[in-house]
Amino acid sequence: xxxxxxxxxxxxxxxxxxxxxxxxxxxxxxxxxxxxxxxxxxxxxxxxxxxxxxxxxxxxxxxxxxxxxxxxxxxxxxxxxxxxxxxxxxxxxxxxxxxxxxxxxxxxxxxxxx
Amino acid sequence: xxxxxxxxxxxxxxxxxxxxxxxxxxxxxxxxxxxxxxxxxxxxxxxxxxxxxxxxxxxxxxxxxxxxxxxxxxxxxxxxxxxxxxxxxxxxxxxxxxxxxxxxxxxxxxxxxxxxxx
Numbered sequence: 001x002x003x004x005x006x007x008x009x010x011x012x013x014x015x016x017x018x019x020x021x022x023x024x025x026x027x028x029x030x031x032x033x034x035x036x037x038x039x040x041x042x043x044x045x046x047x048x049x050x051x052x053x054x055x056x057x058x059x060x061x062x063x064x065x066x067x068x069x070x071x072x073x074x075x076x077x078x079x080x081x082x083x084x085x086x087x088x089x090x091x092x093x094x095x096x097x098x099x100x101x102x103x104x105x106x107x108x109x110x111x112x113x114x
Numbered sequence: 115x116x117x118x119x120x121x122x123x124x125x126x127x128x129x130x131x132x133x134x135x136x137x138x139x140x141x142x143x144x145x146x147x148x149x150x151x152x153x154x155x156x157x158x159x160x161x162x163x164x165x166x167x168x169x170x171x172x173x174x175x176x177x178x179x180x181x182x183x184x185x186x187x188x189x190x191x192x193x194x195x196x197x198x199x200x201x202x203x204x205x206x207x208x209x210x211x212x213x214x215x216x217x218x219x220x221x222x223x224x225x226x227x228x229x230x231x232x
Contacts, residue, residue, distance in 0.1 A: 044205070046220050103159070106154065
C-alpha cells in the first residue's frame with residue numbers, strides 16, 4: 001500500500017529565504033508525482049507535475065525534483081514571499097489503477113514572515 | 115470558464131442527521147473524484163466516477179456513505195446517520211481525458227464542503 005509522508009510538518013521562514021520541502025513515498029511504482037498548494041478554506045491548486053520518467057520540473061520560483069529509486073521528491077521555493085504562505089501537499093499517482101488515483105501526503109504548512 | 119463548485123460550503127449537522135453534499139464539476143469533465151480531508155491531514159480518496167459509472171468506491175469509510183452521479187455531471191455525496199468522526203472537509207475534483215491517449219489530465223479541485231457534526 002502506497003504511503004506518502006512529508007517533512008517538515010510546519011515551517012516558518014523570513015521573507016527572501018530559499019527553502020526545501022520534502023516528500024517521501026513507499027512504493028516506487030508511480031505514474032507521476034504532483035505538488036499542490038492549499039490555501040485556508042480553498043481547494044487545491046496544482047503547482048507542478050513530474051512524470052515518472054522525468055527528474056524535475058520548474059515553474060517560476062518553484063522547482064520540483066523526483067528520485068523514484070529512493071522514493072523521494074523535493075519542492076524548492078526560491079526567494080520566498082509572504083504570498084507563498086500556504087499548505088503544500090505532494091501526491092503520488094499509483095500505477096495500479098487505470099485512472100488517476102492519487103495518494104496525498106499530510107502536507108507542510110509554510111509561513112513566510114515579512 | 116467556471117471551475118469546480120461545491121455546495122454548501124459549510125454544514126453543521128447534529129449526530130444522526132443525514133446530509134447531502136453537492137459537486138458541480140467543470141463542464142465536459144468525464145472524471146469526478148470525492149476526497150475526505152481531516153484537519154491537519156491530506157485528502158483521502160473516497161470514490162471515483164467516470165461519467166455516470168462509479169468505478170471505484172473502495173475509499174468510502176462505511177455503508178453510511180453513498181455517492182451518485184446519475185447524469186454524468188453533477189454528483190452528490192450523501193452521508194446517513196452522521197457521526198462526529200465524519201467531521202471533515204469533503205473535496206470534489208474533476209478532470210478531462212486526453213482524447214488521443216485516453217490518459218487523464220490533471221485534477222481540478224473545488225473549494226470543499228466543511229462538515230461539522232455535533
